[in-house]
Amino acid sequence: MSYTVLGVNHKTAPIELRERIAISRDELPEVTRALAATPGVSECMIVSTCNRVELITATDSSEVDLSAFLCNQFGLDPALLSGHIYQHRDQQAVRHLFRVASSLDSMVVGESQILGQVKEAFATARAAGTVGSELDHLLQSAFSAAKKVRSETEIGSNSVSIASVAVELARKIFGSLQGRTVFLVGAGKMSELAARHLVQQGAGTILVTNRTMERAQRMAEPFNGQVIPFEKLYDYAAEADIIITSTGAPHHIFRREHGQAFLHKRRNRPMFFIDIAVPRDVDPAMNKVEGLFVYDIDDLQQVAAAHIAERKSIAAGAEVLVEGEVERFHQRRRTVNVAPVIVALQRQAEELRQAEIRRIQSRLGSLTAEQAAAVEALTRGLMNKFLHPPMQALKQAARENDAVRLDALCETYSLPNSQAGPEAVAAPAEQSNRTSPDAPAPERQTSVAGRR
Secondary structure (H helix, E strand, O other): OEEEEEEEEOOOOOHHHHOOOOOOOOOHHHHHHHHHOOOOEEEEEEEEOOOEEEEEEEEOOOOOOHHHHHHHHHOOOHHHHOOOOEEEEHHHHHHHHHHHHOOOOOOOOOOOHHHHHHHHHHHHHHHOOOOOHHHHHHHHHHHHHHHHHHHHOOOOOOOOOHHHHHHHHHHHHHOOOEOOOEEEEOOOHHHHHHHHHHHHOOEOOEEEEOOOHHHHHHHHHHHOOEEOOHHHHHHHHHHOOEEEEOOOOOOOOEOHHHHHHHHHHOOOOOEEEEEOOOOOOEOHHHHHOOOEEEEOOOOHHHHHHHHHHHOHHHHHHHHHHHHHHHHHHHHHHHHHHOHHHHHHHHHHHHHHHHHHHHHOHHHHOOOOHHHHHHHHHHHHHHHHHHHHHHHHHHHHHHHOOOHHHHHHHHHHOOOOHHHHOHHHHOOOHHHHHHHOOOOOOOOOOEEOOOOO
């Protein structure tokens, strides 16, 4: 069984491309099941956020073409994705997932939202029936690694997020948010975080709208915000100095004609839109209207760049922790994979022990129950003592991924090494990839075609 991660993120693809393959929460179960139906895919899940879409799979074949799935699913020309998709296999896939869960691959290093998003994607895949023991073990280990990073480093201190970066941008634009009217469109986690930061910065009136009125009310209450029915969105939008929008709409909800109407009502006082949705809520054409200023998720990267420098040393320590967790994961996996070889060795020894007891049965004559038990204990004890060194040697060779030593041990004890699984008894995945002209070299990211 092989792990593969294929995807696009904010580093590899512009938002114009990312939004074309963004998967909404409602669509995610169906798309995940479609991925599971792909030949060669045994288990799978999909992480889809504003900054990334990643297919995480356990496959029984290295020939599975996940990029073709993306193209077919979203009706895209493969040439459009070429140069944007990244793909990782086996150890590189594990390392990538651990880094993502630990927020080391995020636009804002150390943000806390990504772990919750990965957990939500995992829960969706489990409910869809596309997760088995392989991905369960991988994801639980990723969550454990992320927890260790946050508890043993300061990467979570002075917590930042896309929402906080958006508010920081608004503050820089206005100089001060004191008395400003802010309209939160969409009552998701991002909007809630934005509201908290806005209140801390002294924002005045906060308007909140959402398609689900109950969610808008829950968000507005802690901030003494005013709830606006979603159908009255355009009636109240002109009252806002800043609109932070983060909905799951599949199309633009603010277009150029809306912006022009807002400015007319505001007597040309400027408006700022911070669009943290993917797909985008705000038509980029609004930026061409004088007095309207639109910033999307990619624009926030410029603000986030300052945080990258500040957190570089902290991230370095987190990277070391993640690397250790990746190695421990593979050691455990290799030890588990060598278990069939150890079982075969024990079975072989037990068969020899039983054969020897049968051979000398006639010479022993009739034994009492106590004598028979003594013979059983003696022979089993001797067998276990003789088995201990080779069993430990097999486990050690598996932990160290020493295929040559493992092969030698299997040959010495006449054990079929195919029982140990690809990682324990065959050449390491990284070595196997090197021998294949189409496979990625170790420690390198292979560009297949791409996005977030």
